[in-house]
Amino acid sequence: MASPILKLFRLFLIGAPLFGQIYWQSINDAFQRARFQERLLLIYIHTPWCSPCVMMDQNVWSHPLIANYATANFHCVRLNAEDRDSIPFNGTHFPYLPELHANQLAYLLLEGNMQYPAIVMMEPSGEVVLALRGYYKPAFIDTLLHYFATRSYQRMRWEDYQKEYQSQL
Numbered sequence: 001m002a003s004p005i006l007k008l009f010r011l012f013l014i015g016a017p018l019f020g021q022i023y024w025q026s027i028n029d030a031f032q033r034a035r036f037q038e039r040l041l042l043i044y045i046h047t048p049w050c051s052p053c054v055m056m057d058q059n060v061w062s063h064p065l066i067a068n069y070a071t072a073n074f075h076c077v078r079l080n081a082e083d084r085d086s087i088p089f090n091g092t093h094f095p096y097l098p099e100l101h102a103n104q105l106a107y108l109l110l111e112g113n114m115q116y117p118a119i120v121m122m123e124p125s126g127e128v129v130l131a132l133r134g135y136y137k138p139a140f141i142d143t144l145l146h147y148f149a150t151r152s153y154q155r156m157r158w159e160d161y162q163k164e165y166q167s168q169l
Helices: 004-013 027-037 051-061 064-073 104-109 138-149 158-164
Strands: 041-046 075-080 087-089 092-094 118-122 128-133
Touching: 027 041, 027 075, 027 087, 041 051, 041 104, 051 064, 051 138, 064 138, 075 104, 092 104, 118 138, 128 138, 138 158
Parallel strands: 041 075
Antiparallel strands: 041 118, 087 092, 118 128
């Protein structure tokens, strides 16, 4: 596991955000970096009209502890589910699907269950290990991020981890 100083140095090299802001990357860039740095992708799927998405931005993603932890431990992607531009990812371009009012990539990541906001955790291999939909409070997201960043999901059940981990939020 990398030391905190090494993590900060890496952030500096990739263009770190200000304290308390998440460094959002394109999904293609995040996927390429994940292969070399063995960090999960945290994909936040939203729409501009979604009021719970606005609440997530205001209450969760802008929280300094969450923003700093997410940026230091994940490759963070902010994906507009209704992006009308083709989204490049892993050698394929995913188009907007007008009949679904969604981009094909968002549709595939959410397995057609288009509820917003959504959080997708993806392994560097491309395997989706979580697709969580809905608004959640900062303490829950803090616990969730630690569960995945520490790879605890590979050795213990979520219910057990929630009892063990005490969020500071």
